[in-house]
Amino acid sequence: CWICWLSLSRSQNVWKRSAHEPETAPRSSYEARTDLDMSPSLKILKTREYSRCIYISAKPKPPVNTSGVARSPSAPHRTLHYPEDLFTLEQRRHGWVLLHIAALIYTFFALVIVCEEFLIPSLGILTEKLSVSADLSAVNFMAAGGFVPEFFMSLMGLFLSSARVGVGVVVGSGFFNVLAVMGACAAFSHDTLSLTWWPLCRDVMFYTCDVLILLVVLMDDIITWRESLSLLMGCVVYVTFIKHNKVLEETVKVHLQKHDNITKVLAIDEPEKTRESESSEEEEEDEDEEESGSSDGDDSDFSGDEEESSDDDEEEDEGVSDVALSLKWPEEKHKQASYVLLLPITGCLWLTLPDPRRQTSRQYFVVTLMGSLLWIGLFSYVMLCLSHRVSETLGVSEELMSVSVLSAGVSLPNLITALLTAQKGSAETAVSNSMGINVFDITLGLPVSWLVSSAVSGGSVVSISSGGLFFMVLLFLLTLISAVVCVAALRWRMNKRFGGVMLMSYFIFLFLSVLLV
Structure with a gap:
């Protein structure tokens, strides 16, 4: 970690020194010293380290592309922008x-x-x-x-x-x-x-x-x-x-x-579904046998109740799927x-x-x-x-x-x-x-x-x-x-x-x- 930190710090110093890089290729140490002396904006000490440094043009690493397709410089960019907010960043953070x-x-x-x-x-x-x-x-x-x-x-x-x-x-x-x-x-x-x-x-x-x-x-x-x-x-x-x-x-x-x-x-x-269906059929047969001994009036009342309940279920199902949006005030x-x-x-x-x-x-x-x-x-x-x-x-x-x-x-x-x-x-x-x-x-x-x-x-x-x-x-x-x-x-x-x-x-x-x- 210390070696990495040292190399990074050295690379940063090289970047700083190359901010005002000359147009020519690397030159001798004497030419570099004379240029540094003539520059009014730079104040350095003439030491052996600076006398031996050379100017290196820093180039960014090319992007890695494994697909073989050239990247387009215009792809893709923002064509829309977020609208300005009514509150500032500090107000939102508060x-x-x-x-x-x-x-x-x-x-x-x-x-x-x-x-x-x-x-x-x-x-x-x-x-x-x-x-x-x-x-x-x-x-x-x-x-x-x-x-x-x-x-x-x-x-x-x-x-x-x-x-x-x-x-x-x-x-x-x-x-x-x-x-x-x-x-x-x-x-x-x-x-x-x-x-x-x-x-x-x-x-x-x-x-x-x-x-x-x-x-x-x-x-x-x-x-x-x-x-x-x-x-x-x-x-x-x-x-x-x-x-x-x-x-x-x-x-x-x-x-x-x-x-x-x-x-x-x-x-x-x-198989479980078939068993359930068979058991339900047997239960229905038993219920039919028990209901056969009851009176006709009770049967008519029971059938009427079934019809009413089925109608109510149909109405509920229809209400869930087919009722239009209404703006009436709800009673609940x-x-x-x-x-x-x-x-x-x-x-x-x-x-x-x-x-x-x-x-x-x-x-x-x-x-x-x-x-x-x-x-x-x-x-x-x-x-x-x-x-x-x-x-x-x-x-x-x-x-x-x-x-x-x-x-x-x-x-x-x-x-x-x-x-x-x-x-x-x-x-x-x-x-x-x-x-x-x-x-x-x-x-x-x-x-x-x-x-x-x-x-x-x-x-x-x-x-x-x-x-x-x-x-x-x-x-x-x-x-x-x-x-x-x-x-x-x-x-x-x-x-x-x-x-x-x-x-x-x-x-x-x-x-x-x-x-x-």
């Missing part, structure tokens, strides 16, 4: 940064309202008009919840900050969708959630391949348009696979039935506070966007779709500006804010949708949506934003200093495989203990992100 944090959280909820109330219903009508199959329409819904906000975040991050922000948001949202979403669904559900091996293994297989491609792309710290197209082709392959999902699923299951060991591991939940007291807090957002959205769930506004779903995209872009810009001010005040990097805070904010709509879906008993849909969003983030969100940046900067490459992000992506790949192995070990079920472990793993990831990013 407590006014809390307003920025509160505004950032408020923008997260605004993003949730836009996605849940306007974007997803308009996409549902679009898939109906185009006569898209159920599998492809499900893919569109998955992309709506997580892909659109993260796409705008990565695109604006390229022009406002750097490419690391977009990659950080995608990596952080991947951790959030796998650990936090799956963990919350399992931890806050009333019963144990059952999964089917085929959708989970399908999405994890595609996601693993996409993560490996992303690792290869990030190795040389530059991204060319060919590498962006290679990631974009992964999206095409995934959508094509989803289109022929049923045929491929049957084909794979037929081949797997030839191997007894594999079928016992993958289809271990099928626990909803009044949230109504007042969210009224500025809901009021602006209600005035500017037609609700496609109303019959009178159903025909304007294209206007709703385009308007919701504009609102999401505006909210993404506000979130980037606020996170920049918070990171500047707290002294942390913007990449750390993108991996931890922004990724959780843009994935909040997916978390709420997954919790509501899991509570209804559709855990497979919730997990599949989370994995599908991750696939679209890597194969559609990142490459499209990189291609746009290359087109704006004249076809130049996108330079990105991966650094800790490379290890974060590698860590995420190991976490993803470990999570799937744990689910398979639990016989494709997720209980509350599993949910607690997943949530704790997400907090460990947040701690590691502070060290790596």
Whole structure:
């Protein structure tokens, strides 16, 4: 360490002496002494050390480039700028940064309202008009919840900050969708959630391949348009696979039935389901025999109650999915506070966007779709500006804010949708949506934003200093495989203990992100 310190100090002295370097090559010691004597701005002592020194032109080390592609001097640069803040840095450090944090959280909820109330219903009508199959329409819904906000975040991050922000948001949202979403669904559900091996293994297989491609792309710290197209082709392959999902699923299951060991591991939940169905049929037969001895009047009353309860359930289901956004004052007291807090957002959205769930506004779903995209872009810009001010005040990097805070904010709509879906008993849909969003983030969100940046900067490459992000992506790949192995070990079920472990793993990831990013 002492030798390194001595060499560094000597190199710094050489740099200082070469500040007024002459134009000619190295000269003799006598010429150097005469020049130093004639210079009025330099005051030195004539010693043997200075008489023997020579002038060396310092040249910076050339950047290491292993891809063979020349770096463009104009790639990529900031074309947008953060607006000036109302508070100075000192004022924010004395407590006014809390307003920025509160505004950032408020923008997260605004993003949730836009996605849940306007974007997803308009996409549902679009898939109906185009006569898209159920599998492809499900893919569109998955992309709506997580892909659109993260796409705008990565695109604006390229022009406002750097490419690391977009990659950080995608990596952080991947951790959030796998650990936090799956963990919350399992931890806050009333019963144990059952999964089917085929959708989970399908999405994890595609996601693993996409993560490996992303690792290869990030190795040389530059991204060319060919590498962006290679990631974009992964999206095409995934959508094509989803289109022929049923045929491929049957084909794979037929081949797997030839191997007894594999079928016992993958289809271990099928015997339990058949046993449950058989036991439920026996219970129904016993109940029918007992009810046959009762009076006809009781039967009529019981059937009437069943009809009323079924009607109520249908109305509740319809109310959850088809009720339009309303600005009426809620009668429940626990909803009044949230109504007042969210009224500025809901009021602006209600005035500017037609609700496609109303019959009178159903025909304007294209206007709703385009308007919701504009609102999401505006909210993404506000979130980037606020996170920049918070990171500047707290002294942390913007990449750390993108991996931890922004990724959780843009994935909040997916978390709420997954919790509501899991509570209804559709855990497979919730997990599949989370994995599908991750696939679209890597194969559609990142490459499209990189291609746009290359087109704006004249076809130049996108330079990105991966650094800790490379290890974060590698860590995420190991976490993803470990999570799937744990689910398979639990016989494709997720209980509350599993949910607690997943949530704790997400907090460990947040701690590691502070060290790596």
